[in-house]
Amino acid sequence: MSGNAYDVIIIGSGPGGYVTAIRSAQLGFKTAVVEREHMGGICSNWGCIPTKALLRSADVYHNMQHAKDFGLSAETIGFDAQAVVKRSRGVAGQMNGGVGYLMKKNKVDIIWGEATLTKPGEIKVEAPKRKAYEPQAPVPKTVKGHGTYSAKHIIVATGARPRVLPGLEPDKDSIWTYFEAMVPAEMPKSLVVMGSGAIGIEFASFYNTMGVDVTVVEMMSTIMPVEDPEISAHAKKQMEKQGIKFVLDAKVSKVVKGAGQITATIETKDGKKQDITADKLISAVGVVGNVENLGLETLGIKTERGCIVTDDFSRTNVPGIYAIGDVAGPPMLAHKAEHEGVICIEKIAGEDVHPMKRDQIPGCTYCNPQVASVGLTEQRAKDAGYEVRVGRFPFMGNGKAIALGEPEGLVKTVFDKKTGQLLGAHMVGAEVTELIQGFVISMGLETTEEELMHTVFPHPTISETMKESVLDAYGRALNI
Incomplete structure (x- = not known):
């Protein structure tokens, strides 16, 4: 040769x-x-x-800001962009x-x-x-x-x-893709994020944590549209508490560039329009x-x-x-x-x-709170003809999550009622991107609810919420 x-x-x-x-x-x-x-x-x-390196910096900064919640003192908190x-x-x-x-x-x-x-x-x-x-x-x-x-x-x-939309082409100055969003010379004061998929939501979460006024515009009626709507709604509620604003069922129809700012025209499905002025716009409408x-x-x-x-x-x-x-x-x-x-x-x-x-490829979004999922959502399982059992367990019932100061989270599992087959698992909360593989392995091994119920999960860990969610699907939850 x-x-x-x-x-x-x-x-x-x-x-x-x-x-x-x-x-x-x-x-x-x-x-x-x-x-x-x-x-x-x-x-x-x-x-x-x-992007995970940026998000890690944001996580540390967030924790510094809330040091008092843990009995700690941190003064003159700031960052160097x-x-x-x-x-x-x-x-x-x-x-x-x-x-x-x-x-x-x-x-x-x-x-x-x-x-x-x-x-x-x-x-x-x-x-x-x-x-x-x-x-x-x-x-x-x-x-x-x-x-x-x-x-x-x-x-x-x-x-x-x-992906580039006609009339909304990135210019590396006012309109960014993830390339420019990853290397800002300085933090903008305000930001419009176009698209609430994984890329858009991760950058919205990062910039919001770093003190930027963030508005997310999404064409669908829920954020992170590929996720189970219940999980998306939970994540949206937490992000709104953090200060992120969402405009759903809407699109950015026009962007006018000004002196150091953009004005985005937001058009809803019913034809209503509003203008939002911001320093930058991130186009995150897919690839x-x-x-x-x-x-x-x-x-x-x-x-x-x-x-x-x-x-x-x-x-x-x-x-x-x-x-x-x-x-x-x-x-x-x-x-x-x-x-x-x-x-x-x-x-x-x-x-x-x-x-x-x-159907066994997991998806992870590293926003705050994190979102992770695998398999069918509850609605897609029903649409596929399954009669389902659904289990839910909130982080509020988990000792480790409370001790970490991360009580806002939810694990949702979807089973075939007839066979006990795990059809899907959906999670929102701290470190769920590290937990989802447990359900991925279970699906790969064709595990039923019985094996999951009889698996010993270590205590205290957030992973216990996974087992409790399975137990809840069968009316056997222990800690709620």
């Missing part, structure tokens, strides 16, 4: 791409990954990880370097540039065609450059970017797959709604070409991309693998 010939080439080094590359190397394939901008992709550099951003960017840099280290450790070649599919089994790598958000990350010391490369299997893992300039049309690879069409094992309609992660469609989550990539490469290797169970 020549120096430019591989068994597997992966286009993109985000969570899906780099994890697939590692598994590919473990399976004995000669593997390369093509990257045009940042090792680790958006997640490590501009998404999942650095640039230092908060610097810490976040430092965390991103550490992740970036870590991915490069993993490539070297697993003997995965890095090809630096932008790839185009020229024919099945071949790509051409050139200098990036689009301008990076910031100066291109330092090129790793040992990389391959521009040229033509071949591989029997080519996996597209190019990720996604913020679209990076399908451009890949040569998909040349090879006749099917796309739909801005994403590559694949089967259960990430195969496109062209043999030898695969797609994983955000570019292959929703749910657009890093952990979905990682597992999708592992299934894809193990299928290529001839291993006995099963398609991913998409």
Whole structure:
């Protein structure tokens, strides 16, 4: 095999791409990954990880402000916006370097540039065609450059970017995407957030905690529309107590830019309009797959709604070409991309693998309070024809939550009344993003209510709310 010939080439080094590359190397394939901008992709550099660093700073700041509640004293409380951003960017840099280290450790070649599919089994790598958000990350010391490369299997893992609405195009000044929202030179005094999905709500939560006047505009009748409405309503109530304002069943129809401010025209579904003036506006109306300039049309690879069409094992309609992660469609989550990539490469290797169970992919939103869920909501379970049992348990009945000063939370479980199958679990409150995996594992093992009821949960932990919710579904809750 020549120096430019591989068994597997992966286009993109985000969570899906780099994890697939590692598994590919473990399976004995000669593997390369093509990257045009940042090792680790958006997640490590501009998404999942650095946003959590910002939110951690906000959490600490929030706790400092409420030190008196814990019998503590904290005076002259404040923050340095640039230092908060610097810490976040430092965390991103550490992740970036870590991915490069993993490539070297697993003997995965890095090809630096932008790839185009020229024919099945071949790509051409050139200098990036689009301008990076910031100066291109330092090129790793040992990389391959521009040229033509071949591989029997080519996996597209190019990720996604913020969706742009006509007339509301981000300008990096007054109208931000998550890129600009992550690196403010200073904190704005007021902010409009357009969209209440995970990205919008996380930034609304961060900026509100840092003292910014935040208004969230959402087209649907509930915030975080993919979540169970009961959980969304609980989260909304807590966020409103914190000072976030919500305008639902509405859209931003126009933005007028002024001297250091914007005026957003908010139009409700019944046609009523109001103007809101703020320093900045964050556009968080979803993402679209990076399908451009890949040569998909040349090879006749099917796309739909801005994403590559694949089967259960990430195969496109062209043999030898695969797609994983955000570019292959929703749910657009890093952990979905990682597992999708592992299934894809193990299928290529001839291993006995099963398609991913998409109804068992958890979703997490790291706002305050946190929200996490897996499986069907109560209404979707009923719509699917199930007769359900529903359990609920509030954090107020949990000793650990009260001791932590986090009594506002709720765990909701949905069971099939006939079989005891766990159909869905929905949580809002402190650290629920760390708890949801317990329900994910239970669903994967096809656990029924009986096993969950007889599982011994450690005390005192917030996780006890999970068991109590199950007990409540069957009229057996003990602590409420």
